Amino acid sequence: MPRARAGDFGAKQQLIRDRAAELFASRGFAATSTADVAQACGISKGLIWHYFESKEAILFDLLHAHVDALDAAATAALAESADPRAQLRAFLRAHLRLYANARARHVLLVSALESLAPRQRGIIVAKQRRLVETAAGLLARVAPALKGNPALRWPAAMGLYGFINWTYTWFDPDGPTTPEAFADFACATFLSGIEAAAKTPA
Numbered sequence: 326m327p328r329a330r331a332g333d334f335g336a337k338q339q340l341i342r343d344r345a346a347e348l349f350a351s352r353g354f355a356a357t358s359t360a361d362v363a364q365a366c367g368i369s370k371g372l373i374w375h376y377f378e379s380k381e382a383i384l385f386d387l388l389h390a391h392v393d394a395l396d397a398a399a400t401a402a403l404a405e406s407a408d409p410r411a412q413l414r415a416f417l418r419a420h421l422r423l424y425a426n427a428r429a430r431h432v433l434l435v436s437a438l439e440s441l442a443p444r445q446r447g448i449i450v451a452k453q454r455r456l457v458e459t460a461a462g463l464l465a466r467v468a469p470a471l472k473g474n475p476a477l478r479w480p481a482a483m484g485l486y487g488f489i490n491w492t493y494t495w496f497d498p499d500g501p502t503t504p505e506a507f508a509d510f511a512c513a514t515f516l517s518g519i520e521a522a523a524k525t526p527a
Contacts, residue, residue, distance in 0.1 A: 338376045340366050342390075345383045350429035354384060354437040384437060385445045391423075391430040392452040398423055399459055409466035414512045416463060420489055421504035421511075428493050435490060457482045467516065485515060 344365040348357045359380050363370040377383045402415035424431045438446060461482035465471040471478050488511050496507070 334376070337366075337368070341373065341376055341383065342387060345380075346387050346429040346433065349384065349387075349437060350432040354380075354433070354440045381441060381445070384433065385441055385449075387430050388434055388438065388441070388449050389452075391427060391434055392449055392456070394427070395420060395423055396452065396456055396459075399456060403459075403463065409463060410512075410516060412463055413467055413516070414509060416460070417485075417489065417508040417512050418505050421492065421508045424489070424492055425496060425498055425504040431493055435493070457486065460485055488515065 341362060345357075345362045348361055348365060352361075357380075359373050360370045362380070362383070363373050366373075377386065398419035399416055402419040403412050405415045406412055434449075438449060441449065457479070461471075461478045464481045464485065465478055468481075471481060489508075492507065496502070496504075
């Protein structure tokens, strides 16, 4: 008979996630051992296996949950308004809030994806592609000329993500700029050129 889960199973598993995310992001995934994670959690290395089958399983869990959170935030943002420009602003705000509040997980999404096994990596990449497709559809509503220029829709969406994805390298949560303020700046900057750029021949 399988051993019943302890009453604090969920809390302990979340502690492992949180500590592992910080260690993987600060030290690097390859340079961090399960013993390091266990020590940071104040538990034995053997106990880690009661919650996750491997170090890679922890990473997959972190990235899977992070991309799902981005997708849910993006979906909620698009539902806030029927106006594509307002949707773009909300879309960017939702992303940057998550990037700021889950910095370690976002660092891992950008830097540690290749550490996953091909099947697991494929799952995360498929989720990322859906997010980019959502952005591409949104930008086509913002700049209808993109609908007639499909060769630019994907690059436009990738450009939008390129504008925001690396904020973790410089954004200071205690600095003068808030995630919302930078999101609004990114939105205004993108909007100022997207309609004209969409009319450029591919």
